[in-house]
Amino acid sequence: MAELSTNVRYIKGIGETRAKALEKLGITTLRDLISYFPRTYEDRTLTRPIRDLTEGENVCVRAMIAADPTAHRIPGGRPIVRTRAVDETGTLDVVFFNQEYRKNSLHRGEIYIFYGKVEGQRRHQMVNPLLEPEGRQHLTGRIMPIYSLTAGISQLMLTQAVRQGLDACRELLPDVLPDEVRREHRLCYINYAYENVHFPDSPEALTQARRRLAFEELFLLTCGLRLLRSRREDVFGPVCRKVSMDLFYNALPFTLTDAQRRAVEDTIGDMTAGRPMNRLCQGDVGSGKTMVAAACIWFAAQSGWQSALMAPTEILARQHFETLSPLMARLGLTCALLTGSTRSKERRETLAGLAGGTIDLCIGTHALLTGDVQYGRLGLVVTDEQHRFGVNQRAALSQKAEAPHMLVLSATPIPRTLALVIYGDLDVSVIDQLPPGRQKVDTFALGESYRPRVNAFLRKQVQEGHQVFIVCPLVGDGDTLPDERKAVTAYAKKLQEETFPDLRVSVLHGKMKPKEKEKVMETFAAGESDILVSTTVVEVGVDVPNATCMVVENAERFGLSQLHQLRGRVGRGQAKSYCILLSEHPSEETRRRLKVMTRTNNGFEISQEDLHLRGPGDFFGQRQHGLPTLKIADLACDMQLLEEAQSAARALLCRDEDLSRPEHRPLLERVRELFHDTADSMN
Known part of the structure; x- marks a missing residue:
């Protein structure tokens, strides 16, 4: 067997x-x-007499071959076979292309079940139907899988x-x-x-079957994540003593929101509990997650621990450094930047400072994962996630020390139930409040006919002393889109020469070298450029308070959450800000999606809509590496089932926390199979 x-x-x-x-x-x-x-499935259970057939429907017909099949070739040499089938109510013409064998396999007087699309209103016809002899049916008369x-x-x-x-x-x-x-x-x-x-x-049997398999998939996932968490809680984390946060709060030039303070309290509770923190801090664009991370970094330093902050791009790493370095200096802490473009001498000095424990905070990119980076007393790892680091990458950084505290920041807010699936074994803090003064960005979804008015509006913004972002989805002249302006380099050139010859237009894209990107951003941030034409490299970590308008070309090509991130690049100063979403030939679906953006600035609501509209395959395209993939559960439709499965898994693990009972052995073995990359953590 x-x-x-x-x-x-x-x-x-x-x-x-x-x-x-x-x-x-x-x-x-x-x-x-x-x-x-x-x-999907094809319902082949519907059977009709020929008299009742309707053009365009897919249906089964029980009929007898009434004429010997004839064969001939049409221009181009393709064979075509024709025959006629009848029942008590009428006649059906049956045509086969490229199936010459049908001439000899179909015989007058035999009864078949034909399945196909009905053509013709008066004289009905089926082209290349499925057919099976009556009584020997496997592909007709039932619901078939596709x-x-x-x-x-x-x-x-x-x-x-x-x-x-x-x-x-x-x-x-x-x-x-x-x-x-x-x-x-x-x-x-x-x-x-x-x-x-x-x-x-x-159909009822299919519903029951799918519900069972989806429930099991979500149940196994939840059991695995909770077992990982329970193993984590058996490990001792860096010991942090409780100290007052007043010194940190007083060093800030502003007051934290209540939501930020709650998140800080969550993290401090974790860091003083004696086990490694593993927490996700999620909040909308501009909600102040970085300051929560800063509070954790300062708190860890009070007990002598170093911190590492890993960002997904060099631009964002540098921005974090420019934001946090002055604050850390006021608090008496040393801060260093380590990226792929850090010069050799500076890199050697930074590595020595990290190993010797004289650097309290190191901010960087994937460069923090390289083998020669060693820490004297690494106690806290912060990753600015943005769906760009997986479980395994976070683990690689955490291996630089023995079970450090882990804090993950994400600006793609999602419901807490889903966060448990996306981010695995992390606890969740939510910053659901924006700092005072944060501007609401007015958003407009427009067609191509509005372009002249949009260009006039952009010129007016620049004349009033503001700056503009324009985002294109592609780079280079090999653009497959019909209009060359959708390629960022070609579009910027056209914009400069034909539309705004008197304005300063700059270009930013992911294929540039880090130093080139840095130079472009410095120029734009200093106000030496009026319009920045960019790819989605500006989605993360570009903070220019004077920029008041974000234009997104081909907005239909982006997910709602990504559009929301792009919109978050403006509205950071005191001036009124705008986001303009342009689509050439918007379909009804595109209009429906983009209407969500014009209706709300709430990231949680947008993420939920994005999940429903795009489906989990796209939304979780960069799902956390290291976790099992979902084969049948659909997170867009199965939220209630997910909650049921999570509740059932929690209840079971309360009764048998490590699934050690004999009757739960098959369950434990299946969980270990699914979590094969991390199975050692469950032993």
Whole structure:
């Protein structure tokens, strides 16, 4: 009998050739095969008499071949086979292209079930229908799975392979959900679930099957994350003594919001608890997450611990350095910057200071992960996440010390329930309040016809002493979009020469060298450039209070959360600010999406809408590396199921905190399989 880990080539009916084709879809084992779920379904249960057929509908017809098939070739050499089928109510013409064998395989007087799209209003026709002899139906008269395919694999081939896979493992599937959980949540058995998610007996059976498998997926994920957390709590973290925060608060030129103070209290509670902090601090653009990090850095230093702050881009790392360095100096702490472009001499001095413990805070990029960076007393690691670092990268930085405190900052606010899925084993603090004086940015979604008015508005903004961002989605002249201005370099040139010859236009994109980017940003921040044409490199970490207008070209190409991040680059000063979202030929869907941006400035609301509109595949395209991927659960639709699964997992782990009971052994083994990269942490 096959095991679930058996290579699919050994499954009866698949063999070496099909196995190689399946490998392109990531299917190598029997478990992979049965867990390759349909992307949609086709309901082939609807059967109509010929008289009642309606043009355009997909339907089954039971009919008899009434004429011997005829074959001929059409211009170009393609073979075409025609025949006629009848039932008690009428006649159906049946046409096959490129299927010459049908001439000899169909015989007058035989009854078939035809499935296809009806063409013609008076004289009905089906072109290239599926057909099966009556009484030997496998592909008609039922709900059929439709799978995502790749070259060399057809729907029929994959459907047959899944059927063979299910037949091979009928007795192998362990029901890892405890009986009490399955009963309490009214979930079907595992064999029934796999059978009916692929070959449903009815729409109701499909709903039950999908609910069971999605629940199990979310339940296993939650169990794994909570086991990781419980193991973390068994480790001793850097000991921080409780001290008053008054000295830190008094050094600030402003007062923290209540939400910021709550987040600071959360982190201090973690850092004085004797275990390593592992916390996500999430808040909207401009909510003040950096100051929460600064409070943690100062607090760690009071107990002699060093801190490292890792940013996703050099621009953001430098901005953090420019923001935090003066504050740390006022507080008596030393601060250093370490990036890929740090000069050799400066780098050697910084490395020596870190190893010797004379530098309290090091701010940098991925350069902080290199092997020669060693710390004397690293106690706190801060990562400015922006969905750009995964679990494994954070772990690489934390390995620079023994179980340091970890703080993750994110400006893509999402519901707390989802944060547990996206960010794994992190506790969550939410900054749901903006500092006083933060400007609301007026947002407009406009079509191409508004461009002259937009250009006039931009000129007026510059004449009033302000600056403008314009963001394009692509770089270079090899742009596949129809208009060259969508390429940032070509657009900037055209803008300078034709639209604003009297204004100063600069360009920023990700292919520039760090020093070039830095120079462009310094020039713009100093007011020596009026308009900055950029790619999304400005999404993160560009702070120019004098910039009052953000224009986004081809706004339909961006997710709502990304547009919200771009909008956050303006509204940082005292002047009224604007965001203009341009689309050439906006579809109804585009208009609906962009209307969300014009309606609200609330990042939490926008993220939730983004998740619903784009689906989890796009929204979590940069999901945390190191966590299992979701194969059937849909976070856009399964929020209630996620909450149920999380509640059930918490309740079970309260009764059996390490799943050590014999009846939970299959569950623990499955969790370890899913979390194979971090399974050692569960032992």
